[in-house]
Amino acid sequence: MCILFVANQQRKDMPLIIAANRDEFYRRPTLPSHFWSDAPDLLAGKDLEAGGSWMGVTRQGRIAAITNVRAANAQRDNAKSRGELVTQSLCDPSHQTLSARLRQSREKYQGYNLLFGDINALQVYNNIEDRLQEVSPGIHGLSNATLNAPWPKVTRGMQSLSEYCQHSECIVPQDLFALLRNDEQADDDRLPDTGISKEWEKRLSSIFIQSPDYGTRASTIILVNQDLQLYWHERQFSPEGAILSEVSERFQLTGE
Template identity: 55%
Template sequence: MCILFIANKMRDDYPLLIAANRDEFYARPTAPSTFWENHPHLLAGQDLEAGGTWMGVTRNGDIAALTNVRDPHNINKNAVSRGELVANWLEQSPAPKGNAEQSAYLAKLEKTRQRYNGYNLLFGNVNALQVYNNVNNSTHSIDTGVYGLSNADIATPWPKVTQGVTALSDYIEQQSTINDDDLFDILRHENKAEDAHLPDTGIGYEWEKALSSIFIQTEKYGTRTSTLLLVDKNNTLTWKERRFSDRGETLETRAFSFSI
């Protein structure tokens, strides 16, 4: 399902901060983040079942990340895997992609939106990001501010989205320096929403409750990875991925850093 928090142009030392969780069935085979052999400019994990990815970046600062839209009544079992949308954007020419390339890709997303189950796609580069939602065929520019994106459109204030946006906003306003572990802690919040504030997406009370926290852990499904993407004032990009077991234990933290 996944959740993303984005702080854009809110600090001089870190103009872009993205903190994200990937939620998935524990049994789904996954490769951890690395530069892809066939696309050495592309850094991402990989879904070994369908071949795509949920979030990635390139050496030139192109970015893409995906969240599913939760709508169990409108699932096409023959739909194309949504993970290819992230890979398709990042696998393109390793040269930096500007407004023309973003506009062309958006047009492609709009044209093919019926091929996929519901999704939000964050894509662009470190200087210009936007979110496309294929359910309502809408586009939202990521301007100056702090944003949260979960499994509805970007304008829907689910409790865990509001909680994460508030926590990240308070942190970047109050702290003199940015600490990676503090950002990982925000992604580790496990408190559930109060019943009165639970969304009703058609999956039943037990699942709505279980999925209402930023960090998810159930018997078969939960948060598999937390990822930080930070771009500093010198255009140095830092990527950190923390992987978890089905018991929520940290298995590994991978770190990459390069100049854009």
């Protein structure tokens, strides 16, 4: 997962909205989102290389998603797969216990942001800064730096989501997919400097990324309405940006 946007408590009819893109190498084997046979309440895609996921929910209302942090000076040898943190957090109902474990294990992983919690209390943990932040009511964006870092694609998506929440009559997944499909790249003088080449900084500066080997492989929408019904919508993409598959699920949250 490379970028996600959250509208928390911005509409009475849809108190939680999450729109996210997963960017990854196309050669990495993946299963689209599904309810896992060994964890039947867990809905998530699956990384077949390491066994974890990049984003998921449970029928009880737990939510987790991960983004990589680009920190050239913080590379770690023999690092564990960050995707396992998503499944661990979805299976752990105790936020306090999980936060402590994340801090204890932070040096075992490459840089990451982990969004985790439930529909009423989401947090983001950044292992590079060892920082835990509440996702307060408002519009938020998370990419490969800290929460709400002013990268062009983050601010662009936050503004689009804010305007959409304010002016739309109702929330429609198709509109949120369009927000996530924005392929506008940042001007050269606004590119972040994360230790990679300027060519790659440019290529990665759009919300939706396309290249032959690496790009946006999936877009996922999570909507939770005022009646505590959760809607999950996912699209998987080819390197050319064509839709390969779609998954839609809807269920009533049961609580812990």
